[in-house]
Amino acid sequence: MSVRKFAMLAVLTCSGIAVLALFVAIGPSRASAQIRTYKPPQTAAPGADWTKRIEEILPPGVESRAEATARIAAYKPDPVKYPVPRTPWDGKPDFSGVYWPDATITPPPVPLESLYRPEAREYREGGGAAAGLIDWRGIDTPNYHCWPPSPVNGSMGGTVQLVSAPGHLLLLNEGGSNFRIIPIVGEHGPQPSSSRKPSFQGSSVGHWEGDTLVVEVTNFNGKPWLGAAQPPNRLPQTSSDALRIVERWSRPDAQIFEYRLVVEDPKMLTAPWTGSADRRGILPYDTVQESLCFLDPELDARHREFAAKEAKKRGAVR
Amino acid sequence: MSRRTMAVVVGTVVVGAALLVGLRMARDENGATESAATDAGSFTATAWGEPNLTGVWRAAPLGAGSGRDTFNLAKLEGLYTPEARARMKELSAKDDPTMRCTPPAFPRAAMLGYPVQIIQRPGFAFVFTEAYPVFRIIPTTGRAHTSGQYLFPTHLGDSTARWEGDTLVVDVISFNGEGWLASPQDRPTNASTGVWLTSDAMHVVERWRRIDPDTLEYQARVEDPKTLTMPWETPKVTFKRQTVDRIEEVLCRPEDGPETYLARLGS
Numbered sequence: 001m002s003v004r005k006f007a008m009l010a011v012l013t014c015s016g017i018a019v020l021a022l023f024v025a026i027g028p029s030r031a032s033a034q035i036r037t038y039k040p041p042q043t044a045a046p047g048a049d050w051t052k053r054i055e056e057i058l059p060p061g062v063e064s065r066a067e068a069t070a071r072i073a074a075y076k077p078d079p080v081k082y083p084v085p086r087t088p089w090d091g092k093p094d095f096s097g098v099y100w101p102d103a104t105i106t107p108p109p110v111p112l113e114s115l116y117r118p119e120a121r122e123y124r125e126g127g128g129a130a131a132g133l134i135d136w137r138g139i140d141t142p143n144y145h146c147w148p149p150s151p152v153n154g155s156m157g158g159t160v161q162l163v164s165a166p167g168h169l170l171l172l173n174e175g176g177s178n179f180r181i182i183p184i185v186g187e188h189g190p191q192p193s194s195s196r197k198p199s200f201q202g203s204s205v206g207h208w209e210g211d212t213l214v215v216e217v218t219n220f221n222g223k224p225w226l227g228a229a230q231p232p233n234r235l236p237q238t239s240s241d242a243l244r245i246v247e248r249w250s251r252p253d254a255q256i257f258e259y260r261l262v263v264e265d266p267k268m269l270t271a272p273w274t275g276s277a278d279r280r281g282i283l284p285y286d287t288v289q290e291s292l293c294f295l296d297p298e299l300d301a302r303h304r305e306f307a308a309k310e311a312k313k314r315g316a317v318r
Numbered sequence: 319m320s321r322r323t324m325a326v327v328v329g330t331v332v333v334g335a336a337l338l339v340g341l342r343m344a345r346d347e348n349g350a351t352e353s354a355a356t357d358a359g360s361f362t363a364t365a366w367g368e369p370n371l372t373g374v375w376r377a378a379p380l381g382a383g384s385g386r387d388t389f390n391l392a393k394l395e396g397l398y399t400p401e402a403r404a405r406m407k408e409l410s411a412k413d414d415p416t417m418r419c420t421p422p423a424f425p426r427a428a429m430l431g432y433p434v435q436i437i438q439r440p441g442f443a444f445v446f447t448e449a450y451p452v453f454r455i456i457p458t459t460g461r462a463h464t465s466g467q468y469l470f471p472t473h474l475g476d477s478t479a480r481w482e483g484d485t486l487v488v489d490v491i492s493f494n495g496e497g498w499l500a501s502p503q504d505r506p507t508n509a510s511t512g513v514w515l516t517s518d519a520m521h522v523v524e525r526w527r528r529i530d531p532d533t534l535e536y537q538a539r540v541e542d543p544k545t546l547t548m549p550w551e552t553p554k555v556t557f558k559r560q561t562v563d564r565i566e567e568v569l570c571r572p573e574d575g576p577e578t579y580l581a582r583l584g585s
Contacts, residue, residue: 096439145572163442164439165438177421177451181435181446183564287455292452
């Protein structure tokens with residue numbers, strides 16, 4: 001029953017997002033195929049949520065995302081009924097599975113925004129390392145540029161597959177096909193390389209503390225946003241190359257996994273920030289599917305237009 | 319009892335000494351770091367007894383042009399149907415799907431010369447590519463392809479595999495027909511268009527085999543009844559083990575443009 005629900009919901013969600021994305025990208029400009037003046041993409045009304053609009057068209061009997069999230073959030077782990085799966089090679093919890101959706105079980109003690117340094121304001125207004133690239137005053141976000149999901153979500157998107165392998169935890173995102181390879185230090189793990197280049201998803205190294213996998217992520221490239229802007233009130237929540245995240249992954253029972261994190265970025269934040277404790281429910285699949293991120297050509301044209309305009313503006317100032 | 323203990327101790331010492339000597343030799347040979355050396359002793363099998371393909375691997379770039387053909391591409395060119403040739407004449411380098419950041423499927427991914435990482439767990443192998451980063455999920459139990467209800471065409475296709483001795487034989491179907499089999503600069507003959515079309519009828523059979531601690535061999539057979547008159551065989555591609563523990567994150571992003579991306583890849 002819930003299998004069908006999830007499948008239908010996934011299909012509906014995907015098609016809903018695709019339709020909306022197409023509408024946003026193509027809708028307003030189909031009339032004029034000629035060169036036109038730049039208009040920022042239509043901003044969604046404050047608080048508007050695509051998932052709500054998708055749920056309006058759900059057939060009766062299908063669990064909505066909100067319902068699934070509430071069910072997962074209220075779920076009481078039962079390791080007797082659903083024993084924690086363990087790997088045959090080291091007896092540690094086996095995270096392998098496909099998971100959806102993301103439910104918050106403990107909200108952050110303080111909002112991330114409250115910790116931003118006042119002196120970072122100018123940097124954030126420019127979009128941080130995405131200066132002149134992401135038109136955050138519209139609805140433009142890093143997602144529209146096919147950047148990986150924010151590291152504050154563990155670089156996890158919608159549906160995510162986790163894989164436990166000897167010396168590794170693998171994270172495979174369905175949306176965008178981004179992946180993370182997390183080496184686990186220990187008997188089965190290789191010595192982590194120290195020479196990787198800075199990146200959007202950083203370099204991860206994991207170790208076990210009992211049955212909890214603790215992952216330290218550093219070596220970020222300063223580009224990821226920890227949270228998107230909410231124009232006109234909230235600036236992009238930019239990060240720096242000093243970003244350091246400590247994640248704690250656990251598997252209370254076979255039905256769910258849980259994810260906690262602490263974010264440090266002394267160049268942006270006045271103190272370390274504890275994110276929400278999140279939980280995801282397991283789906284009855286053993287693989288995610290290929291779903292690459294491609295930019296709509298129309299949206300791409302807008303990005304280039306915006307970038308050119310910004311470059312000109314800065315040239316004029318100089 | 320004590321004799322058996324003795325035998326175990328002696329055996330352990332002998333094996334340990336042999337390993338140490340082996341490791342020292344491997345390190346002396348190419349200045350490899352510890353990570354490559356420590357894994358070398360257990361390369362033959364995973365903890366659950368399958369051949370172990372785990373590691374970061376890289377092959378020399380292969381292709382065709384200016385009198386050389388290291389990927390059997392003259393042969394491939396001769397196999398295209400007249401209809402496919404006609405379509406290929408109308409296309410050019412800018413139509414190469416990788417110019418839009420579309421990940422090339424194997425076997426093309428194996429000829430580009432960029433790193434590949436393989437990680438296994440019981441029943442699955444995962445292949446990650448550094449260039450045009452994507453992952454492949456390959457069931458290794460010989461199970462059937464994804465059932466028709468959930469099977470839809472993709473860039474990388476639907477893989478399933480079985481072990482034939484120490485060779486992982488991967489069967490790949492359900493391609494979307496957008497990918498190319500080689501790159502625009504690959505021109506084995508004077509008549510080459512540099513266009514290498516595929517169709518949604520493509521069927522690839524790959525053979526992955528680790529022949530020694532530092533070498534992984536790859537070979538593929540491509541059938542595509544809609545574009546090729548006969549199956550095409552790639553030559554063997556020799557991947558060498560890299561000393562890093564994982565590939566880099568090299569995203570292909572629209573704002574970089576293909577030129578910038580290719581320049582970044584080269585570095």
